[in-house]
Amino acid sequence: MKKELSRRDFLKSAGLIGLGAGTLLSTVPWMEALADENTKKTIGEKVRIGIIGPGSRGRFLMNLIKKNPKAEMVAICDIYQPSIDKALKIAPKAKVYNDYRKLLEDKEVDAVVIATPLYRHYQMAMDSLDAGKDLFCEKSLSYTIAQCYDVYQKYKSTGRIFFVGQQRLFDPRYLKAMEMIHSGMFGEIQAVRAFWFRNGSWRNNVPDPSLERQLNWRLYKEYSRGLMTELGGHLLQVGTWAMQKLPETVMGAGGLTYWKDGREVDDNVSCIFSMDDGRRITYESVISNKFYGLEEQIMGNLGTVEPEKGMYYFEDGTVNGVTPKPAAGFMQMMKDVQNQVFEKLPFAGTSWEPEVAKDVKGNYIMGEDYKINTDGSQELINAFVEAVITQKQPERIAEECYYASAMVLLGYDAIEQGKKLTFPHEYRLNYLNHKHQAK
Amino acid sequence: MRPFEHIFKEIDKDRGLLYAWFAAMHSRVDIVICDKCENDMLAVTGKIYERIAQLEKLANFYDPHSELTKLNEVPAGVQTEVGEELLSMLYLSMRYNELTDGRFDVCVKSDGYTGGMWGNVEIDLEGGTITKQRYGIRFDLSGFLKGYALDQARNILTGYAVSDVLLSIGNSSVLALGNHPFGDGWRVSYPESDDSNIEIDLHDECLTTSGNANSERRHIVNPVSGALIEGEGRISVVTRGGAEGEALSTAMFVERGAGEREAILGRFRRARLLDTMN
Numbered sequence: 001m002k003k004e005l006s007r008r009d010f011l012k013s014a015g016l017i018g019l020g021a022g023t024l025l026s027t028v029p030w031m032e033a034l035a036d037e038n039t040k041k042t043i044g045e046k047v048r049i050g051i052i053g054p055g056s057r058g059r060f061l062m063n064l065i066k067k068n069p070k071a072e073m074v075a076i077c078d079i080y081q082p083s084i085d086k087a088l089k090i091a092p093k094a095k096v097y098n099d100y101r102k103l104l105e106d107k108e109v110d111a112v113v114i115a116t117p118l119y120r121h122y123q124m125a126m127d128s129l130d131a132g133k134d135l136f137c138e139k140s141l142s143y144t145i146a147q148c149y150d151v152y153q154k155y156k157s158t159g160r161i162f163f164v165g166q167q168r169l170f171d172p173r174y175l176k177a178m179e180m181i182h183s184g185m186f187g188e189i190q191a192v193r194a195f196w197f198r199n200g201s202w203r204n205n206v207p208d209p210s211l212e213r214q215l216n217w218r219l220y221k222e223y224s225r226g227l228m229t230e231l232g233g234h235l236l237q238v239g240t241w242a243m244q245k246l247p248e249t250v251m252g253a254g255g256l257t258y259w260k261d262g263r264e265v266d267d268n269v270s271c272i273f274s275m276d277d278g279r280r281i282t283y284e285s286v287i288s289n290k291f292y293g294l295e296e297q298i299m300g301n302l303g304t305v306e307p308e309k310g311m312y313y314f315e316d317g318t319v320n321g322v323t324p325k326p327a328a329g330f331m332q333m334m335k336d337v338q339n340q341v342f343e344k345l346p347f348a349g350t351s352w353e354p355e356v357a358k359d360v361k362g363n364y365i366m367g368e369d370y371k372i373n374t375d376g377s378q379e380l381i382n383a384f385v386e387a388v389i390t391q392k393q394p395e396r397i398a399e400e401c402y403y404a405s406a407m408v409l410l411g412y413d414a415i416e417q418g419k420k421l422t423f424p425h426e427y428r429l430n431y432l433n434h435k436h437q438a439k
Numbered sequence: 440m441r442p443f444e445h446i447f448k449e450i451d452k453d454r455g456l457l458y459a460w461f462a463a464m465h466s467r468v469d470i471v472i473c474d475k476c477e478n479d480m481l482a483v484t485g486k487i488y489e490r491i492a493q494l495e496k497l498a499n500f501y502d503p504h505s506e507l508t509k510l511n512e513v514p515a516g517v518q519t520e521v522g523e524e525l526l527s528m529l530y531l532s533m534r535y536n537e538l539t540d541g542r543f544d545v546c547v548k549s550d551g552y553t554g555g556m557w558g559n560v561e562i563d564l565e566g567g568t569i570t571k572q573r574y575g576i577r578f579d580l581s582g583f584l585k586g587y588a589l590d591q592a593r594n595i596l597t598g599y600a601v602s603d604v605l606l607s608i609g610n611s612s613v614l615a616l617g618n619h620p621f622g623d624g625w626r627v628s629y630p631e632s633d634d635s636n637i638e639i640d641l642h643d644e645c646l647t648t649s650g651n652a653n654s655e656r657r658h659i660v661n662p663v664s665g666a667l668i669e670g671e672g673r674i675s676v677v678t679r680g681g682a683e684g685e686a687l688s689t690a691m692f693v694e695r696g697a698g699e700r701e702a703i704l705g706r707f708r709r710a711r712l713l714d715t716m717n
Contacts, residue, residue, distance in 0.1 A: 188503075326446065326458065330458050330469050333471065346628045348648060
C-alpha cells in the first residue's frame, strides 16, 4: 500500500516533530523555519508577494504560493502578454506591471519572487533588496560569480530575507539521506558523481521568429550559461552538502555535439570539482541521451547513496550494518533440529563474498512504501514565507544557495577557458572550509 | 535494539536453540548456540558482537582511524607504544610467519615487499613497543583477524559456561564447540569440487578455508613471489585455534610442495589438512 506524505510526515522525516527548534540537526538549520512551534506562531499572518517573470517556472512557483494560506500574490510583472494572461488565472487579483522597478515601488509588496531569464537576475535582485523587499530568486542566482557575490553582500548589508530556488534543501529524501550520511553510516564521503542526462532539444516552440532569443533564452550565451546554470546547481549543492566541504579547484570541458540548431550553449558538459584533500565532485550533463537520467551518486568508503532514486547501498551488502537475510544453511539446521535431525550444515568454504554492485538491490531511504509527492519546492516556498513573516533568515540557506550558483558559474568559466580554475579567494565566504580574502 | 538479528527455537523443556547473525569484518557472522536460557544466549551473543566490533576497530587495515593504521603510518626507526592487544596480535603473526617458513605473512602489503620483513621489526613485549627498522613496513591483519576473533569468542563462551556453539565468520573461519542438539560434535560440509561436497564432523576445533572462490577474485598474496595467487582454488585445515587456522590455511594455499606442506603442518599440534580444490 502506497502512502502519501503528509506535512506532519514530512516534518517527522526531517526530525522536526517532537523536537524544539533548538534541537535541529546541525547540518539543516534552515528547517527551523518549518518547525511546528514556529509555524503555529505565524498563523493568521499574510505575506504579500510580487512575481517578477511569471513564465513557466514563475507560474510553477505561483501555484505553490497559492497553496500557502499565509501568502498572497498581489503583483506580477512581465513583458510577454501570454505569460501575464496565464499568471492572472492563478492570481486574478494581482496588479500587473511591465517594469519591475514599478513593482518594487509598490508599498503593498513585501517580498518578490524573481523567475526571469538568468541574465536579468542580478540587477533585479540588487534592486529588490535595495527597495527593502525580501527576495526569492530562482537559480542560478546570477550570470557571473562576481554578481552572485554582490547579491550575497547586498543581502548581508540590507538584512533582508534571501532565498534561492534550491528545493533539494527541503526534499525529504535528501534531508533523510543527509542525516544518514552525516551520521557516518557510509563512512567518509570520497566522491560524488552527479549527472543529469536528458534526450530533448530543450527548445520552446516560438510563435514568431522574432521571439526566438526571448523565449529560448537558455540556448544563447548572452542570456544563459546553459546546462551549468540551469541544471548543475541542484546537483553540486547536494555534493557539497554531503561532503560538508567546498571545492578548491574546477576543471571542465564541453561541446555542442548534437543539437546543432543555431544555439550557442553546449549540449554536452562535464566538470570536476576538487577539494583540498583530493576528494571530488563530478558533474556531467548530456541532452542527447537519457539512459542514466538524473542522480547524485554519493560514495563513502562504507556505502553509496542515490537520493534521487531514494536508495542506499552498503559496500558489504548489509542493511544498517545488519546482514539482511539469515544464511540458508543455518535456517535449514533450525528446521532440522525441530525434527530432531542431525544433518550437516552446507556453508563452509572460502570467504563469504559481499554482493557486488550489479547484484545489490539496496535499501530505501524513506521506506519501501514511500511515494514521492514533493521535491521540496512547496516546503522551500513555505519556509520563505515563514521567514518573511518572522523576518528571521534561516541559518546557512543563503550560503548554501550562494555556493550552488558560484560553483556552476566557476565550472562554466573553466569550460569556456579550457583551464583548471581555483575558486577565487575574493569570492569565497567564511563558510565551511572556505575563508574570504579580499583581492 | 540489538545489533544483530536472531531466531530462537525451543528444543525441549530444558533446551533451546538460538541462531543469530550480523555483519562484521566486511563479512557476515553466524552463530548457533544450544543452551538453557534464551536471555543468556542473547547476552553472550551480544558480548561476542561487541568483542568482534572492538577488534575490527582496533585492527582494520582499511580504517584510517584504527590503531593498526596509525602504527602503519609511523615512519621507520620510531619506537612506538602499542596497545597490549595489537601487540599480542602482531607477535602471534610474527610467530606464525616463522612456523610457516614465511608463507603466512601479514607484512605483504609493505612498500617494496621482498619477504623477510619481520627481520626489520622489533617487538618489545615487556615495554609494549614496536619499532620498524625499514621504510614502508605495513601490517595487514585482514587474513588473521577472523581466526583471532574466533579465539576471543571462545574465551567469552567459556566465561559464560556455554558449551555447545557453532560460530562462523564469513564461512571461511568456523569454530565448533561441544555438540549439535542431536549429534556428536557439529557436522559441516564444504565444497570439494564444483559438484560435490565433503562432510566433516568438528569437535572443539576450528575449520578454516583459504583460497580464491573464483578466478576473478584474487586476494591472497604469495609472500615468496609477492604476486597475487591466480586461479580458482581453496584449501581447508582443522586446528585447535582460530588464529593458527588462519596462518596454516594461508600457508597451505600458498605452498604447493608436498614435502614443504608436511613440514609446516607438523609444527601445528593436532592440525589436519583437508583434501580440497588446490
